[in-house]
Amino acid sequence: MSTQRTAPRWAIWLPLALFLGFVALVMIGLYRPADRVVTSALVGKPMPHFNLPPALPGRPGLDSRVLANGKPHLVNIFASWCIPCRVEAPQLAALAKAGVPIEGISVRDTPENLDTFLEQNGDPFQRIGADDDGKVQLALGSSGVPETYVVDGKGMIVYQHIGEIRPEHVAMLIEKLQEAQE
Amino acid sequence: MRRLAVMAALLLAFPLPGAPARAQEEQSTAPYAYRQLDDPAKEASAQDLMETLRCLQCQGQSIADSDAPIAGSMRSLVRERIAAGETPEQIRTWLIERYGDYVSYSPQLTGLTWPLFAVPAILMLIAFLLLRRRFSSRGEVQ
Numbered sequence: 020m021s022t023q024r025t026a027p028r029w030a031i032w033l034p035l036a037l038f039l040g041f042v043a044l045v046m047i048g049l050y051r052p053a054d055r056v057v058t059s060a061l062v063g064k065p066m067p068h069f070n071l072p073p074a075l076p077g078r079p080g081l082d083s084r085v086l087a088n089g090k091p092h093l094v095n096i097f098a099s100w101c102i103p104c105r106v107e108a109p110q111l112a113a114l115a116k117a118g119v120p121i122e123g124i125s126v127r128d129t130p131e132n133l134d135t136f137l138e139q140n141g142d143p144f145q146r147i148g149a150d151d152d153g154k155v156q157l158a159l160g161s162s163g164v165p166e167t168y169v170v171d172g173k174g175m176i177v178y179q180h181i182g183e184i185r186p187e188h189v190a191m192l193i194e195k196l197q198e199a200q201e
Numbered sequence: 202m203r204r205l206a207v208m209a210a211l212l213l214a215f216p217l218p219g220a221p222a223r224a225q226e227e228q229s230t231a232p233y234a235y236r237q238l239d240d241p242a243k244e245a246s247a248q249d250l251m252e253t254l255r256c257l258q259c260q261g262q263s264i265a266d267s268d269a270p271i272a273g274s275m276r277s278l279v280r281e282r283i284a285a286g287e288t289p290e291q292i293r294t295w296l297i298e299r300y301g302d303y304v305s306y307s308p309q310l311t312g313l314t315w316p317l318f319a320v321p322a323i324l325m326l327i328a329f330l331l332l333r334r335r336f337s338s339r340g341e342v343q
Contacts, residue, residue, distance in 0.1 A: 152277060
């Protein structure tokens with residue numbers, strides 16, 4: 020009869036509290052959506068092996084063994100059809116002028132378009148490999164253009180910069196390259 | 202009719218966010234981006250895998266659905282590797298090694314994700330215990 024156990028009085032608020040908690044969770048998710056930038060999982064790992072043919076006649080292609088020659092490199096993934104790649108061109112030129120070896124990988128491009136692009140935006144590259152079918156881009160864990168990898172002298176990827184290099188990034192990249200040197 | 206007009210006005214005023222801005226990109230020239238494998242069994246297994254891989258550019262779509270150039274490159278990669286005799290899970294692992302779990306729509310059981318699988322089972326168990334207590338205690342009262 021009176022043996023029936025009754026829940027404490029505050030328990031009546033429990034469902035409402037749970038519901039409000041759920042609403043708060045949804046609101047947080049709505050107003051602060053998760054970061055959707057896909058970073059390469061290869062940072063801190065060795066550069067995968069590849070050997071890309073030259074993107075322009077008369078210029079060298081890009082063999083990944085070049086990256087392990089003892090000096091840190093920048094590997095810039097770009098394309099002539101990519102608008103932000105035009106935006107970062109002055110910064111790449113400044114880096115090249117500062118003596119940074121920059122190797123290019125042009126993704127899904129044609130020699131004609133690439134030639135025009137370099138004529139208009141300058142050519143900071145030592146070598147440009149043609150990644151016509153995008154396989155090397157996938158092998159590097161790159162999800163778009165432009166992306167720039169800092170590779171140390173042993174061919175290890177130490178840093179990945181996603182998106183265009185803006186003027187405020189130049190000093191940071193030089194610092195990363197110096198760290199890679201040590 | 203009026204409600205329809207209001208909805209149309211709303212749609213015009215607030216266009217859907219994330220509408221893709223088409224860049225002038227080269228189509229994927231990878232050999233199997235838009236070509237199926239000749240062997241129907243292999244094509245079917247490639248198709249099954251492609252439907253569970255995320256396009257890295259248009260992230261709500263699978264690479265089977267997306268027309269982004271990078272999705273074309275990924276489809277070709279999947280088909281060429283299947284044709285060469287790799288299993289779908291080997292290809293998925295290869296991509297996860299490069300892009301992380303986010304590239305796969307099929308959740309993997311890891312140290313981080315196990316609660317996703319465990320919590321429903323635990324909730325079912327709690328519900329079962331609660332219900333059993335409730336029914337058996339009602340029996341006692343009668």
